[in-house]
Amino acid sequence: MFGLKLRETNILKIIEESLAKLSRQGNVDIKLKKFLENDVVWIDYEQMVTALFDLEKNAIEAMPDGGSLIITVEGDEHQVSITLADTGVGIAEENIPLLFTPFFTTKPAGDGTGLGLPSAYAAVKAYRGNVTIESNADPKKGPTGTTVRIALPRRQIFQAEESKMIVHEED
Numbered sequence: 792m793f794g795l796k797l798r799e800t801n802i803l804k805i806i807e808e809s810l811a812k813l814s815r816q817g818n819v820d821i822k823l824k825k826f827l828e829n830d831v832v833w834i835d836y837e838q839m840v841t842a843l844f845d846l847e848k849n850a851i852e853a854m855p856d857g858g859s860l861i862i863t864v865e866g867d868e869h870q871v872s873i874t875l876a877d878t879g880v881g882i883a884e885e886n887i888p889l890l891f892t893p894f895f896t897t898k899p900a901g902d903g904t905g906l907g908l909p910s911a912y913a914a915v916k917a918y919r920g921n922v923t924i925e926s927n928a929d930p931k932k933g934p935t936g937t938t939v940r941i942a943l944p945r946r947q948i949f950q951a952e953e954s955k956m957i958v959h960e961e962d
């Protein structure tokens with residue numbers, strides 16, 4: 792957990808802030824669907840704003856002629872999940888295994904750095920969470936688009952252990 796500023800954050804606020812940072816959304820219709828009563832998660836606020844911003848930017852860049860991005864937030868007492876589903880061009884099957892490799896990009900030099908997905912993945916992994924990506928780039932197989940799902944534990948394991956230790960000391 793080196794360098795992470797873990798604190799009590801509100802995931803809905805983080806998502807809203809990441810969306811506010813988007814300077815260009817073209818003809819993309821963005822919807823946020825909230826299915827969470829308690830949106831508190833222990834993470835690094837700035838880092839997660841950046842990670843979500845990068846994913847939203849990818850979605851917008853995949854829809855040059857417009858489309859829709861639906862962000863769904865849900866969860867239970869143990870974890871929250873954020874799903875970003877776009878109706879963009881999709882990701883070719885052979886590229887899926889390369890997505891978390893730093894500097895992998897299909898964008899013209901100067902446009903893409905190939906660091907958006909690897910950084911988001913590293914951030915989520917640091918919180919013992921997970922990122923899964925499903926995509927279809929072949930219109931013959933159905934509507935094209937990409938769905939990125941982030942799962943985040945509410946609290947970190949070491950925090951839970953810390954509080955257990957305190958309980959033991961008081962015993």
Ligand SMILES: Nc1ncnc2c1ncn2[C@@H]1O[C@H](COP(=O)(O)OP(=O)(O)O)[C@@H](O)[C@H]1O
Nearest residue numbers: 849850853881896897903904905906907908937
């Ligand atoms: N939502 C998406 N729709 C289509 N392709 C995507 C999407 N997200 C990522 N990609 C593909 O993954 C590649 C890597 O993404 P990323 O790591 O963010 O780097 P960059 O955006 O700088 O290329 C992109 O170049 C693109 O080919």
Ligand SMILES: [Mg+2]
Nearest residue numbers: 845849907908
């Ligand atoms: Mg990107």
